[in-house]
Amino acid sequence: MRNGGSFSIMGMNRRNREFVYDGNRRSLFPVAASKLQTKEALRSCGIATPELHTVFTLHREVREFRRRLEGLSSFVIKPDHGALGNGVFIVNGRTSGGYLNGGGKPVKESRVLSLLHEILSGEFCPTRGEDAALVEEKVVAHPLFGKVCGASTADIRVILCRGEPIMAMVRFPTVRSRGKANLHQGGVGAGVSLETGKVVGAIQCDRPVETHPDTAHPLVGLEVPLWREVVEVATRCYSAIPLDYMGVDVMIDVEKGPVVVEVNVRPGLSIQNANNEGLGNRLAKLMQKEGECERLSSPWSANLAHGFHARSGLRVGRGAS
């Protein structure tokens, strides 16, 4: 039923039915949705995340903003449940009576405080209606990323399947994506070979690009620094938050090395275009590695095995749950 082409490409239906619904425990969804809970879970397993300075949960705490962040010249404000980078505010320095934003422009303190109030009122997660605001350390990104995209907010997305890394890409923000590293908003996705850490191809809005559109920096062949460590720290997230299928977002700090910023329950599918390969292919390779005769434990892997074996012409065992 499944031909080679459509099997190797993972579509929305397959991701949701066979991986997200079947493989990912519901109880872990809130953990992944909350940056605070993600951070706690990762910390308890000794995985590096950006330092948390403070958390605001009540409107009256906003008054203490100045006192709580005394002496810090750079930090990042994030909504606990934000998505797509909405509501994230980067502070790069201080001025008299205000701050410098990520682009180095002065911003009044009152504006920053009203952003905090907006976050607490659930402005950035309208379905919940209320939220907490995190203030965390600003990751000083590896200079290579700044050189490529002219901004410091690039991150690395690693897809894990049952704790095994199966695909990765670097996400570069663009002028078009307004500084956000999200592919839907026009960011650049550069597929990275898991083995070598080298960029194999890149896309913007699902169309291939050779160079970064803002800086014209060539992308293919680019070598991601500290690649072993990046993959290693991403892989360890599975032990902290055992989602059978997840996307881990990693940033590389110049001093601390790779830090995990976020975990995704439904990682996007454009990563396939960025790597010029279907996720199904990678999953099949993973299956092969794990051995074809192994009894499969979760329903999605039964489906996976079914499809895989059907494709390779082998008989499907009846051991599937």
Place this chain on the structure above:
Amino acid sequence: MLRNPRSRAYCVALVLFLAAVGLILYKVGHLGCAVAAVKPEQGWYVKLAMTFKARGGEVSIRVTLPPLSNERQEVKHERETSGILKHAVYTVPQGRIGRWYGKRVRGSQGITYSFLARTYDRKFPLKEGLQIPRTYPEDLTRYLAPTTLIQSDDPFIRAKAAEITAGARDLKETTLKLYNFVLADIRYKKLGGVTDALTALRLSEASCNGKSRAFVALCRSLKIPARMVKGLLLEIGKKRATHAWAEAWMGGQWIPFCTTNGYFARIPAKYLVLYKGDTRFITHTRSINFQWFWTIRRRLSNREDAVVSNVDQPLNPLRAWRSMKGAGVSLELLAMILMIPAGATVVAFLRSMIGLNTLGTFMPVLIAVAFRDTGLGWGVVLLCSVVVVGVGVRALLQNFHLLHVPRLAAILTVVIMTILGISLLAMKEGNPRAAAVGMFPLVIMTMTVERVCVNLLEEGLFPTLRRYLVTVGVASIAFVVMNNFVLQSFVVAFPETLLIFIALNILMGTYSGLRLLELYRFRSLLVKGGAAA
């Protein structure tokens, strides 16, 4: 085989499908349920609502009522509610007059008059070579006489008629020339007040009444008996207007001509005749703040017949409908509720098979329900203007950095004001379809604006715009399916069809393959996969 969850799902779907088909076949074959009655036939429910405010004096209202039956229309199930007024119907040669009358009437009063109508398109073949007769029977002479509004003896009109019909060989050609002249050379324009034939011809512009009077006057001046016909255009929605066209006596019968919408010797199905003659549709006692409007819907009586005839059968889940009807659940409402699963199935298909992402999963179904009251075209226009206003207000409020919920409340307030404004304006301009915003569409349109605003926050302008357009498109498709008369009648007559919808959704739910639009999204990978294979 049943150990595989996919096969289990297939089995459940198959069982549901067979159960539904089995039940329907059993009911048709053994219990004698009517399938034939489900077949749709064009028909209309028409209601005239009138309100006025009296100050204790005498009130009299005269309304022209449609003839109960003629060669192309039937009127059944007439109902009227008039409160304290007395009601009587008089038959006159030109049609019927309904009269509501009361002495010492005080306060706000309402009258409704409704009926079910079935009309047919009718074309009249005209014989060639017929000449205008010299003499007519006595009873036709009054259709040749001039009146104050139809000045057929006026020298200008006589000259005009002669000029237009110069060279016409027979009666058919004469009327065709007159018809073409009035259709094309007198521009249609909505005019206040009464336009007589002479004015219409002199100004070269008139409404349907003026144009028809001009046609009648031209006919009469050439000794062709002609008369005005007052009627109603049957279109779903609410309206505050009637229509007028003309008839000419040719070859022993009255032949209809509409010089406004262009029907030569033809009366289309959407025309309902109210009265033959040039009389006002409603006359009433002065200064009672009299208001009236029509409500027109598709006729449901034959579907009702189907349901009623099937209701007494055992195994019919709708046996309870009769008691629901007592509680005010109309068959229309029931049909709408039963069609929601159809709409939801359409949305599910477009999402998980095609890959169209909308604002809110089942928002398009709700929008489609809202379109029922306004009609598709007006619904889309109304929804779009409301969304533009909502998004505009949101942009204006952006600078104040307001909290989400109060800002939304402010936006929604403006949206409500806009909808009411559009309704009032449309009512005034005589476009009642746009005014047909009931409580339910109002709520749904407001919800849509909320969803758009939330999405703007999450995704930004252009992705939201795209998503919004997709939503309107999906809603339109859902609307077309949900308003499919055959499907509606079938589901109402055999509610077990809903099991088939469940089966369809189970089948769709087992599909793990690529969505149609993903073929495009991953086209470069597909090409590569194809090359490798």
